Amino acid sequence: MKKIILFIGVVLCASCTHNVQTKKESFQQASDSLKVFNGDDKKVFAKYEIGKFNYSEISKMISKSKFDSIILKVCEESKTTCKYILTYEPKKFNLIIKNNQLNVYHEYSAKNAMGVPGLMYIECYFTRNGEFVSSKFIDSE
Numbered sequence: 001m002k003k004i005i006l007f008i009g010v011v012l013c014a015s016c017t018h019n020v021q022t023k024k025e026s027f028q029q030a031s032d033s034l035k036v037f038n039g040d041d042k043k044v045f046a047k048y049e050i051g052k053f054n055y056s057e058i059s060k061m062i063s064k065s066k067f068d069s070i071i072l073k074v075c076e077e078s079k080t081t082c083k084y085i086l087t088y089e090p091k092k093f094n095l096i097i098k099n100n101q102l103n104v105y106h107e108y109s110a111k112n113a114m115g116v117p118g119l120m121y122i123e124c125y126f127t128r129n130g131e132f133v134s135s136k137f138i139d140s141e
Contacts, residue, residue, distance in 0.1 A: 039088035046090040
């Protein structure tokens with residue numbers, strides 16, 4: 001009998017203290033800095049901005065962890081366009097919703113074949129739940 005009462009007490013205490021709500025962690029601000037890896041695999045700060053008309057929708061649409069994975073994918077896609085990957089330096093990420101997709105415009109710098117650094121741009125497309133669709137290099141000329 002004591003074991004049953006002890007067991008019920010433990011279950012009740014555990015259920016009272018373990019009342020965990022699964023809350024989706026969202027973005028704190030529509031613009032801020034985040035740490036990403038450059039071409040040398042060193043962490044650097046890059047700015048991000050979410051369009052002011054899209055902030056509430058995007059923050060409800062994807063979690064912070066999904067946001068991080070989207071930024072990582074954009075960086076990977078950007079590095080593939082660099083002549084010298086080690087010179088890749090992320091600058092800015094802009095997120096908007098367009099044509100029922102999440103579009104990320106990324107500005108970064110890298111050196112060309114002559115060793116001259118320049119700004120480069122890429123646009124990456126994701127579904128509303130953050131799955132990668134495609135990317136397009138935007139010629140800076």
